[in-house]
Amino acid sequence: MEPIRRALISVTDKTGVVEFGQFLAQHKVEILSTGGTAKMMREGGVPVVEVSDYTGFPEMLDGRVKTLHPKVHGGILGRRDLTAHREQMAQHGIGPIDLVVVNLYQFEKAVAQPGCTLDDAIENIDIGGPTMLRAAAKNYKAVTVVVDPQDYHRVMEEMKRHKGATTVGLRFQLARKVFQVTHEYDGAISAYLAKALAC
DSSP states (O other), X not given: OXXXXXXXXXXXXXXXXXXXXXXXXXXXXEEEEOHHHHHHHHHTTOOXXXXXXXXXXXXXXXXXXXXXXXXXXXXXXXXXXXXXXHHHHHHTTOOOOOEEEEOOOOHHHHHTSTXXXXXXHHHTOOSHHHHHHHHHHHTTTTOEEEOSGGGHHHHHHHXXXXXXXXXXXXXXXHHHHHHHHXXXXXXXXXXXXXXXXXX
């Protein structure tokens, strides 16, 4: 088992994220982050690298484009067991990302607000989050993915027991949870749009 060396953390629900970041920093994990998550962790004494600094590409289009970049998705999706993948990653300066911690814009909470318009609802559809989560879950043999803050302790316990690594069993369980969460998220969006269409 390879230890976690680089993590990407970008969360809407910030419950416990500073403590988790502190734990990762103590285990010499480089943390990539964005926006409010990066700010909160810095305030908690956790060193972070802004994703825009890591990719060399600025956040743009009112935040719509910040993590959709080959250095992010290549780092998540690259298969460590394939020589061709490792060579291509090295050729393009793509480092592996071993841990992805993401939760999604709170779409259902947003559309429940009085006066929420269709345009408001559309702006609260997360694009980068589900993309990173699904990529990490697809590559669960190498990447640990956390969509729920309640699972931070499970990752920390395994890292303590396995010299900074997690087991494939835990990674598979967390990957399954990702697909359940993104399925429900897409279902909520679809249901809202169907209702909007009927009006």
